[in-house]
């Protein structure tokens with residue numbers, strides 16, 4: 001009841017800003033709007049890092065010269081790629097390029113090549129360089145592809161032509177597999193482009209938002225303008241984007257101690273200008289907070305920005321997030337991605353939680369820091385309710401052909417965020433935040449790519465804790481624990497027995513430090529139980545008489561349906577010596593004896609993982625209980641009578 005009510009309030013809070021979209025939890029990509037176009041290429045996307053035919057060269061630079069009119073769904077342009085061959089000989093170069101686009105010309109070393117083929121069914125442009133190629137590995141070369149066409153739209157809408165209040169707009173959103181829909185590129189999660197120039201020509205009065213700094217705005221004298229955006233940091237292909245419409249422009253500035261202010265450049269619709277001005281300045285405080293926690297904004301020498309677009313959510317395009325609205329969470333989430341996703345980019349779509357789990361968690365940290373009036377505990381309760389709304393599902397993405405699964409709000413966003421929160425609890429604040437800082441600053445990862453193992457390595461190095469079991473249980477396997485806590489008050493101590501059952505058979509026990517708050521006589525203390533097996537008993541000395549016990553009062557753990565029971569006894573009840581379980585070990589039938597005078601006994605059997613598997617109220621002693629259907633293992637049997645209780649273990653053998 002408490003949890004349900006909290007969750008409803010939380011959903012209400014999230015829904016109130018009309019611009020924030022929901023699926024099963026808050027997401028920056030709205031998976032309800034997914035197109036189904038990926039199916040045809042499913043096999044090639046399984047464990048995708050790059051297309052095999054693009055792996056023989058390294059991109060150093062790209063210049064995109066595009067012409068678009070937001071009123072027409074169409075693109076034309078020239079993409080020039082500077083590359084370093086990684087093999088010798090290097091007879092040909094290939095790009096990912098949708099079959100719907102048409103190549104007009106290929107230029108190489110002053111020659112127009114006719115030796116190319118656009119394999120349209122495979123979305124692949126193959127260019128034979130051989131008669132002209134004179135280069136060597138290590139020597140940078142360049143090639144230009146001129147093209148045009150009506151791009152297909154896949155994923156979340158990789159190339160969208162739409163309108164707002166009757167004003168046309170074109171925007172792009174390439175994540176995960178959509179870049180090739182609108183330009184000849186190398187779709188890669190192992191090769192960033194070291195720098196780019198984006199030059200977009202469009203009719204007046206439209207403006208173009210893109211990555212990096214606006215280097216020039218060139219009137220062409222023919223009622224068109226060319227917007228030249230220049231970005232001088234490594235960038236992954238899927239983060240390159242343009243949005244073109246009638247934009248109003250304004251800036252906020254983020255103060256930096258001992259450095260120049262960072263500009264936050266906002267491109268918004270005229271009809272939303274007032275709202276944008278009043279709401280987007282929240283980014284200033286959020287960026288100051290992230291700068292202090294995770295190191296200076298990675299692209300501080302250029303800018304950060306927002307460009308409004310018509311998508312239900314947001315997209316963290318490097319240095320220029322595209323925004324469907326201006327909610328605090330959306331601002332925090334997309335800004336967080338500039339560190340987690342853009343500076344350090346996932347090395348495989350299997351590891352999407354390294355992008356989305358972090359961005360979701362960093363949004364939560366702004367609530368914890370009080371940058372937004374919503375309660376942090378409600379935020380956590382909402383995430384836990386989302387994660388545990390189903391008993392299954394791993395954070396790690398085994399099927400990267402399924403875009404809806406990659407961007408699952410429940411698993412990649414919310415469970416990913418709660419994994420980070422649990423790691424923080426397990427390691428302690430100091431080690432956790434230092435390890436995350438080490439991860440995002442690691443020269444081998446920064447402005448490059450990371451896998452889950454890279455994060456795990458940093459967490460282990462900083463804390464000295466081995467985390468294989470944690471990642472196996474929480475990331476690669478499925479489900480969550482439910483706890484039963486039985487406690488008994490002593491005069492200045494508390495005795496606790498902690499059982500656990502799991503929601504999914506892939507994990508038989510989640511080994512976790514479990515927080516328990518004990519209070520009484522106006523005092524309280526937080527116990528941290530190192531829970532290593534179900535049925536484990538703990539005794540804690542207190543400076544007060546315990547009166548109440550709370551399980552995980554601060555929402556540190558993913559868990560659900562927890563039960564806290566008070567058992568009034570110290571030690572075993574007086575009738576304990578008369579209880580017998582036999583045979584033990586047992587194969588088929590367990591017999592239980594107890595003294596005849598015991599009133600209304602209740603017998604429960606718990607599995608090795610802690611789940612209750614039998615519950616009976618026998619009317620006489622002995623009770624005979626069949627255990628034929630139980631797998632081998634160590635089980636617990638409890639007998640209760642009134643407020644007394646006795647636990648005994650027995651072994652089932654096969």
Ligand SMILES: [Zn+2]
Nearest residue numbers: 028029356359
């Ligand atoms: Zn995101």
